[in-house]
Amino acid sequence: MTAVPQPAAAREEQTQAIGAAHAAPATLRPVMPAWAGRAASRLGFTLLSVGLFCALWELLWALGISDPRLLPPPHVFLGNFPEQAKFFNTAQRWQVGVGLNTGPSPAGAVMITIAASAARVFAGLLIASTLSITIGVLVRYYVAVEKLALPTITLLSPVSPIAWLPVAIFLFGIGDAPAIFMVVVALFFHMVLATISQIDGVNRNFINVACTMGATKFQIYARVIIPAILPGLLMVLRLNLLGAWMVVLVAESTGVGYGLGQVIMLARNTFNPSLVFFTIALIGVLGFASDWTLRVVQKRILYWVPETTGVLRGL
């Protein structure tokens, strides 16, 4: 910009404009609170990140590098929703007396399938975490429990969930129960061991303080050890939530009424890559949403844990 002498009036106008720009955020604030702005920016970056990935994929397709019959790009497998949706919730469509074209709407069918899988994941997660945290605490509370249970738990913890699949079918046949069992068994052993190591990591001083104040063993566990391990446990829970989503697909692919795993299996058997990728996209969104939910819960319960991400970003 060259320094052209300006008339006084124009200069005044400019300073006024600057003043207005400064005042603008103050008037905007009631419309859009700070947290909403942060959430919007985070969502924006999520979309951008996914968008870039999809764009790359589309580009490879447009250049003819990737074969659309094997790796159909997003606009193909997301484009024809009713076509994809007719593979969902097949159970109800195959019921006796139900015509091929009746049954839930395409969106309804997808929702039912999603809800079925999500319910299995959360039921399994709930059972696994309740069981494993209880047993983990009992192992440290009673030496007898440690001696009797810990060796077996340690022995079984490296067994892959796949190996449990026949066991699930022997025990529970077909339906919701084996799928939930698979989720539980995949998470239980690791979560017990994680709980124990969390307990062992509790700051000795916390326990000593409670001791000098005359706390009983029960009080020390209830008032000090449990709150002290809660942050670690919720982190373990979040990591295992993603594990639960992986296992539930394996379990469902063996044939339960309906579920995302079954759709994937169907897609594989009928060689339908579009359906595979459509389902993968659904699972990704679901995993993301459930992790986000758990993170909100985590922040609610762990009001005392300071936020460190901001500090790390600043490095």
Add this chain to the structure above:
Amino acid sequence: MASRPIRPFSSRDAVVCRNVSKVWADGTDRAHPALRDIDLDIAPGEFTVLIGPSGCGKSTLLYLVAGLEPETEGEIWSFGDRVAAPSPDRSLIFQETSLFPWLTVWQNVSFGLSIRGTPAAERKAVAREALHRVGLTEAIDKRPDELSGGMRQRVAVARALAMRPKVLLMDEPFAALDVQTRTKMQDFLLDVWRESAASILFVTHHIEEAIALADRVVVFTARPGRVKTVVPIEIPRPRDPFSPRSEALRKELTDILRDEVDRAFAEQEALAPA
């Protein structure tokens, strides 16, 4: 080791240590002697300060007196009772801050009362009183991570005071503070001590702090810690840190401590492989 005969002691004494030794991990190949043959008497209402080279076993002695660790040999008594387990009568303020981050300041201060099942309203009143004494009434509803290091230490002191202990064990409570805050905290501690009539066993590395606070300064040898000298500080309070008597004591204690640290280093050198 043939145990020495036990010197007689009064059951009125706040803390009595007789022939106390502590070996960490005793009976293993990691055995590590920390204290040897400690004889120490602390009268009711007395302010005793413990100094000594780093690692000589000062914290260890506080743990033993608090009842958090068993002694390997010897006996520890408090007001006529053998110390066998922790007791609310003997509060320990730890070297590192140890407030529960999931509780507010007042809940931390009244934690000991909640253990006894005191109702919340009464607990809050006691907490407010104790916080008032450490000058932190306005922080009553804050959480520990919202406080500065010095404020946290004061909350820890309030928590110990709320138990109305007969013996207050303090492990370098002001080590992390700047000189001004430290001086303020010392004055405040002396006030609290006078009001509460508790006996205090206070560990520090600062000779100035020892002279400002103590009725008696107990100097430990290098590890394993033994009582090297006991220096009474007979200066009337409030004390002027720059008076000739303070200066003379500072020199005396500095010399004793330097000897001890030199000896510790010489021993280390002799032990180190060439």
